[in-house]
């Protein structure tokens with residue numbers, strides 16, 4: 001519904017801008033209109049809305065600005081989290097990662113790529129692959145599995161496992177050098193999950 005609305009708004013502004021600009025330059029009028037329907041990088045994402053422990057408010061903007069990287073020198077690379085947003089040839093260098101999305105992509109997600117071409121940058125939500133236990137993911141046939149680091153067991157990377165590994169995994173690394181550290185580590189459940 002929201003998508004349809006913004007499309008309608010974009011279409012109307014296109015017609016208006018198009019009508020005004022047509023006599024000068026129809027080429028420059030078109031990108032103007034397209035920009036209004038673009039995907040934006042979220043400032044804050046509320047995750048885990050159906051978690052019994054409470055939802056998780058994640059500051060996307062803070063993690064992408066400043067110095068939140070493990071070594072504390074700059075922002076976190078987009079693909080540290082959006083790992084599927086790079087070509088399969090790059091992924092092959094970082095096992096167990098191997099799955100690119102879209103499968104034939106040739107670009108690596110960066111702030112620059114996203115600002116130039118948000119649609120082409122193709123960012124998929126984690127949950128579209130890392131579905132909740134027992135649910136079928138939207139983009140791939142089944143919830144991903146990887147082999148456990150220290151045994152032959154397989155780990156099902158449902159939403160809980162994947163996000164805990166990504167989020168708390170990094171905070172644990174950061175905690176080794178940064179003290180005190182504000183990022184919640186694995187056992188600090190209620191620093192991430194909050195009842196409304």
Ligand code: HEC
Nearest residue numbers: 047048051056159160163167168184185186187188189192
């Ligand atoms: C670093 C932040 C963080 C910490 C710490 C954390 N969680 Fe989570 N948890 C998340 C996120 C993010 C999700 C995924 C939510 C989603 O699917 O959008 C999640 C998902 C879950 C889910 C699955 C919810 C569902 O049904 O979809 C459970 C259960 C859960 N966490 C329990 C815990 C417990 C228990 C602890 C402490 C031992 C804990 N979490 C610590 C961030 C955290």
Ligand code: HEC
Nearest residue numbers: 040041045063076077078081110111114123124125126127
């Ligand atoms: C620390 C982890 C992390 C980093 C770094 C990160 N993101 Fe995200 N991003 C997320 C999470 C988590 C979501 C929410 C996904 C979901 O809803 O499942 C998200 C959502 C998005 C969305 C919205 C996707 C949608 O379907 O609504 C866009 C666009 C996006 N990120 C772009 C970027 C770009 C560009 C960068 C690099 C400049 C970046 N992200 C860096 C974790 C991250």
Ligand code: HEC
Nearest residue numbers: 081082084096097098099101124125126129144162165166
């Ligand atoms: C297109 C599907 C897809 C999307 C989108 C996706 N993942 Fe994954 N993820 C996978 C698959 C499949 C694997 C197993 C390894 C592989 O095949 O690349 C995996 C593996 C992982 C791992 C384990 C990596 C390791 O080294 O232990 C983590 C953690 C993870 N994903 C977190 C995330 C987070 C966080 C997001 C969103 C910001 C996300 N994933 C988005 C499909 C996806």
Ligand code: HEC
Nearest residue numbers: 058059062068070076080166167170174180181182183184
């Ligand atoms: C690659 C590293 C990395 C990843 C991945 C990461 N974080 Fe963080 N996070 C940090 C750092 C660094 C801080 C700031 C620590 C400090 O200032 O003491 C932080 C701080 C936080 C805080 C404290 C409030 C704030 O924003 O400063 C929360 C809550 C948090 N992270 C949640 C998450 C969640 C949820 C995810 C996964 C979706 C996530 N983080 C993924 C590095 C990371």
